Amino acid sequence: MTGSRRLIIAVDGPAAAGKGTLAKALAERLALPYLDTGLLYRAVARRVLDHGEDPVLQGEQHAKAIEPADLERDDLRVPEVDRAASLVARQPAVREALLERQRSVGRVHGAVVDGRDIGTVVFPDADLKLFITASPEVRAQRRYRQRHGEDCQDAELLAQEVAAIVARDEQDASREVSPLKPADNAVQILTDHMDAESVLDRVLTLLQERRA
Numbered sequence: 001m002t003g004s005r006r007l008i009i010a011v012d013g014p015a016a017a018g019k020g021t022l023a024k025a026l027a028e029r030l031a032l033p034y035l036d037t038g039l040l041y042r043a044v045a046r047r048v049l050d051h052g053e054d055p056v057l058q059g060e061q062h063a064k065a066i067e068p069a070d071l072e073r074d075d076l077r078v079p080e081v082d083r084a085a086s087l088v089a090r091q092p093a094v095r096e097a098l099l100e101r102q103r104s105v106g107r108v109h110g111a112v113v114d115g116r117d118i119g120t121v122v123f124p125d126a127d128l129k130l131f132i133t134a135s136p137e138v139r140a141q142r143r144y145r146q147r148h149g150e151d152c153q154d155a156e157l158l159a160q161e162v163a164a165i166v167a168r169d170e171q172d173a174s175r176e177v178s179p180l181k182p183a184d185n186a187v188q189i190l191t192d193h194m195d196a197e198s199v200l201d202r203v204l205t206l207l208q209e210r211r212a
């Protein structure tokens with residue numbers, strides 16, 4: 001493994017498993033850029049929806065045209081974009097159009113890269129590959145907390161959230177190109193009973209062991 005200069009750490013896994021929290025903290029700790037690749041798919045989806053187009057069919061032109069301002073919008077993490085991003089992400093042409101953009105970020109300075117196919121496709125030679133998971137129930141509760149700032153007490157609402165998460169997992173895992181799956185040499189971490197700090201500690205220990 002190289003020093004932390006051009007280190008590439010791939011952080012893959014399903015939605016709301018704790019990838020983003022881990023990847024951000026890890027990037028800060030290692031003084032590496034953080035790249036949230038889900039944001040790229042969300043920005044493509046947002047543009048498709050804004051143009052009244054179909055996220056099943058359209059997206060390639062938008063993927064090629066994304067600008068920094070598209071990634072800074074405050075309406076990228078809403079349910080309609082959750083659904084549409086998962087649909088545009090199934091299109092091979094969209095994935096292809098976003099590939100080089102992702103690689104170029106990591107190439108120069110290294111990066112902690114959060115996504116679904118980072119260890120399998122985007123950076124198959126990553127120094128460390130992590131696959132972060134949690135049960136759909138735990139992820140639904142986390143997602144709710146992120147959006148509303150408190151736990152969900154309504155069982156029916158929580159069940160709907162679980163169903164949406166399971167549907168999106170299926171969509172992400174069943175697509176033909178770059179499906180959501182752990183890379184062969186990924187370290188899998190189940191975060192159901194771990195808080196953010198213990199996940200980070202676990203990964204830092206892992207890095208130290210690898211460097212030793």
Ligand code: DC
Nearest residue numbers: 015037038041085086089115116117
């Ligand atoms: O991580 P996220 O929930 O913000 O991702 C949004 C969507 O983009 C999600 O449906 C999965 C997809 N995605 C992908 O296919 N590949 C990536 N590298 C990152 C996200």
